[in-house]
Amino acid sequence: xxxxxxxxxxxxxxxPFCSSICGYCDFNTYTAQxxxxxxxxxxxxxxxxxxLAVASRTLDAxxxxxxxxxxxxxTLIGSDSLTQILRGIEKYFPMDExxxxxxxxxxxxxxxxxxxxxxxxxxxxxxxxxxxxxxTVLATLQRTHTAGASAQAATWAREAxxxxxxxxxxxxxxxxxxxxxxxxxxxxxxxxxxxxxxYSLIVEPGTSMARAVNSGALPPPDDDACxxxxxxxxTMLQQAGFDWYEVxxxxxxxxxxAHNQVYWTSxxxxxxxxxAHSHVNGRRWVNHKHPATYAKAMEEIATEEIGMEKVDLVIxxxxxxxxxxxxxxxIHVERVMLALRTRAGLSVGELDAEEFxxxxxxxxxxxxxxxxxxxxVVRVTDSERLLADRVIRELLG
Numbered sequence: 446x447x448x449x450x451x452x453x454x455x456x457x458x459x460x461p462f463c464s465s466i467c468g469y470c471d472f473n474t475y476t477a478q479x480x481x482x483x484x485x486x487x488x489x490x491x492x493x494x495x496x497l498a499v500a501s502r503t504l505d506a507x508x509x510x511x512x513x514x515x516x517x518x519x520t521l522i523g524s525d526s527l528t529q530i531l532r533g534i535e536k537y538f539p540m541d542e543x544x545x546x547x548x549x550x551x552x553x554x555x556x557x558x559x560x561x562x563x564x565x566x567x568x569x570x571x572x573x574x575x576x577x578x579x580x581t582v583l584a585t586l587q588r589t590h591t592a593g594a595s596a597q598a599a600t601w602a603r604e605a606x607x608x609x610x611x612x613x614x615x616x617x618x619x620x621x622x623x624x625x626x627x628x629x630x631x632x633x634x635x636x637x638x639x640x641x642x643x644y645s646l647i648v649e650p651g652t653s654m655a656r657a658v659n660s661g662a663l664p665p666p667d668d669d670a671c672x673x674x675x676x677x678x679x680t681m682l683q684q685a686g687f688d689w690y691e692v693x694x695x696x697x698x699x700x701x702x703a704h705n706q707v708y709w710t711s712x713x714x715x716x717x718x719x720x721a722h723s724h725v726n727g728r729r730w731v732n733h734k735h736p737a738t739y740a741k742a743m744e745e746i747a748t749e750e751i752g753m754e755k756v757d758l759v760i761x762x763x764x765x766x767x768x769x770x771x772x773x774x775x776i777h778v779e780r781v782m783l784a785l786r787t788r789a790g791l792s793v794g795e796l797d798a799e800e801f802x803x804x805x806x807x808x809x810x811x812x813x814x815x816x817x818x819x820x821x822v823v824r825v826t827d828s829e830r831l832l833a834d835r836v837i838r839e840l841l842g
Contacts, residue, residue: 459718473720528566639700790824
């Protein structure tokens with residue numbers, strides 16, 4: 446497997462640890478009690494660095510444009526371990542001069558000193574899981590931080606010198622009010638961050654929230670209320686100098702997440718860690734999900750003694766839960782699905798003849814921006830972007 450130099454390349458590193466599991470969360474995360482034997486939070490970064498060595502040799506060390514350490518709660522392993530992961534990346538990969546380096550964090554997993562250490566270690570962007578400033582909403586989501594913790598963490602991050610700070614919101618939680626949403630957005634604005642991501646609550650099967658909804662203990666999210674709250678968020682953020690660049694993401698000028706755009710443009714990335722997904726040149730794979738299974742697989746790989754072909758073979762047998770070679774049709778469908786959720790849209794030239802005719806009709810109806818369409822860009826209009834998924838399905842036929 447080789448890397449094409451003209452295609453941006455990124456690294457995602459998954460830290461699967463959480464102090465507790467939120468009621469709505471179906472991410473690949475584990476508390477200390479759920480880990481079982483064979484895995485240590487204190488030494489887990491060494492396994493991740495080992496996979497970085499494998500990735501470098503497999504891909505012939507492409508230059509890295511973005512790094513994103515997510516989870517889970519990455520900051521649970523401490524600033525020293527996170528910085529060691531970053532040093533491992535720098536050891537095995539060349540880095541672009543303007544590389545964006547992000548870590549996620551829960552507001553109650555950091556303090557001013559840790560954030561200063563992370564900034565000094567080389568991180569230049571941080572993303573906090575704020576979700577809401579309503580104590581009632583936080584309790585329903587089973588979040589552990591207080592209502593004011595997110596604004597405090599964002600302030601500490603800015604004082605530590607982070608160039609970019611994001612706050613995540615969730616809207617549509619049962620019991621939430623429009624006023625709760627406005628209060629949360631105002632806190633984001635007042636905190637001085639340059640990026641906000643806001644996601645409509647999805648009740649995922651198998652979560653404790655799903656069980657509560659299924660039993661009638663909680664009502665399901667209301668689609669109409671969610672649409673109204675998205676509009677509240679959009680209006681308030683735009684008035685404060687943010688602009689949307691993907692259906693769920695807003696940024697001030699220069700604050701857009703470069704790593705997010707790697708996914709939305711179907712560029713190349715290697716996902717390091719348990720359950721991490723990767724996509725390189727039309728090949729997609731996912732690592733074994735449980736940290737103990739992942740650790741066992743990594744221990745079987747002797748990266749320093751084997752050549753590149755052997756590395757790829759061993760990874761396929763030991764580390765990956767599955768691998769898929771994407772067909773040209775799959776690549777096209779995913780490209781359309783992702784691009785039409787963004788403000789940048791899609792080049793008309795990427796559509797086939799039938800899709801072009803459907804897009805032309807959408808432009809006539811004002812669902813797709815007619816001015817942009819005349820310029821050769823397929824972009825869902827601002828008023829229709831909450832319906833982007835439906836537009837995409839109909840456009841693809």
